[in-house]
Amino acid sequence: MASIKDVAQRACVGVGTVSRMLNDSGYVAEETRKKIEVAMKELNYTPNELARNLYHKRTGIIAVLVPNVSNPFFSEFVDHAEAELYEAGFKMMLCNTVKERNAELEYLDMLNRHIVDGVITGVHSLDAKEYRKMHKPIVALDRFLGEHIPVVAVNHKEGGRLAAETLIHNGCKKILHFRGSTAIESPYLERHSEFERIMEEHQIETYSYELEWNRFDSGYYREAVEDVFSKGIDFDGVFAVDQLAIECMNETIRRHRKVPRDVKFVAYDGTFITEMVEPKMTAVVQPIEGLAKESVRLLSDLINGKEYKNKQVLLGVQLRKGNTTIV
């Protein structure tokens, strides 16, 4: 393989000149440029990207960390994030941190080691204090990690309110509410507290089932549903994240109760799977593409030297009426 030295020799110029041209880091006369180009062509020289990155201290790679890419919410997020990053000139390194407990730390370390230019983190496994130590381009999806790390999330309070009001308008009197773990500080907890606040305000009986921290797999969701049924909990309205709402609806139907006549369901996230089941689910829809767009926009800003303090971008949610509620 030809080196930059070979190119310089062939073009009868100094190595520094070739380097200036490749890195666009100083004046190179037009005629000299042409000579270098010819030499590069003749020698079939490929500029070594690593060497150039070294010079620019940029790799053009962004790490995206999610707990589980086979969960539809995260697979849609990753899908859109990759497209947005590509558009902005970045490549995406993907890390699924659920399986490897130290991976989150390792990817943060890659920021220090100049392997990635930035991190978008949608995971909940590491103590936030590890993030507080870092002053590097990091954007958090749906989690508070310290005042210098911007957060992108939806307006979960609004989401909780929409779900609660829908079940109330549908006349539900006994609510089953699967709530996220309170083990971490996240904007998403607001949807649960707002949902419960409204139910309490209307004096509607609500059973809150707290999910384990950091579990997003269908196996776990099935266990949770079995647990609820084995406890003999009675309900006529359910609020849960997509996959869990679906598992719970299927079990309800298998137990010969009609949906929506006997039990109403409102799912949260509104990913494609809520439109794939019968009856189609009424859902509070998160604008996943918008979350990806905003995450990439903020991260690009940080990489370009902008600073954010206590920055939160909250996107709106919408209720999509399906056939698991009547009105």
Add this chain to the structure above:
Amino acid sequence: MASIKDVAQRACVGVGTVSRMLNDSGYVAEETRKKIEVAMKELNYTPNELARNLYHKRTGIIAVLVPNVSNPFFSEFVDHAEAELYEAGFKMMLCNTVKERNAELEYLDMLNRHIVDGVITGVHSLDAKEYRKMHKPIVALDRFLGEHIPVVAVNHKEGGRLAAETLIHNGCKKILHFRGSTAIESPYLERHSEFERIMEEHQIETYSYELEWNRFDSGYYREAVEDVFSKGIDFDGVFAVDQLAIECMNETIRRHRKVPRDVKFVAYDGTFITEMVEPKMTAVVQPIEGLAKESVRLLSDLINGKEYKNKQVLLGVQLRKGNTTIV
């Protein structure tokens, strides 16, 4: 930021000595090592990963190309591939090529530019001749790309046979078969030809609906199902890929036909969504984790200098009985 030069100066040794130690590329006396370590600590020196990669001509990054990561088959593949790569000491760069037509070429070019050490490609957008030009570590998922690129796939012929026999044993007389596009050379075409061969052998009427090339989104699947119903095609047995089988089943139920009594369904792939719908689908299950494992194993071999010619790894498939067939 301290440089390797600063470290050398502080430790009173030559730059070459520090470099030998960092890269483990030659003898460095124990005492000297200690002096260098102390200097690195005092100067808070982080070895520059890029510089080391440059030296080793390895980045430890593998590109994985899929058409659409929000499709459950690919999201499960990516999930497992990331875990396997992590295990083997690699990071995964993910590319979703459906949206960006030139991305596939661009990622192959990254192999030439030493940004990635290898590519696992599960996409079908680029002409195979682009691959034939390359002699770099590439593994193909379910596609023939030339004799020097190993292929990992399932035994699709067996899969087609299992599906056909199941529908026959269930007494189906009018089959609707959604078949993949014949626009590209892929092992998966065998499942369709085997399925049709067996139906013909049993003189069972079969309507084959050829899907458009490179479309894996739910919107397209819904269109295809509407198209079939609008054409008034009559059927009592369906063979299709997961999402499409589900869309077709839902439409069948909405049109007041009973599943499995009036119409039987066999899905292909058997991802989590086939177990999430009611009735649960009978499916030919691809061992997605195994496909990821084998792809990573072959790629590691290629990176380590092994050569494969006309190598094909075929994994077995299994029929998982659900409630969309009776026997």
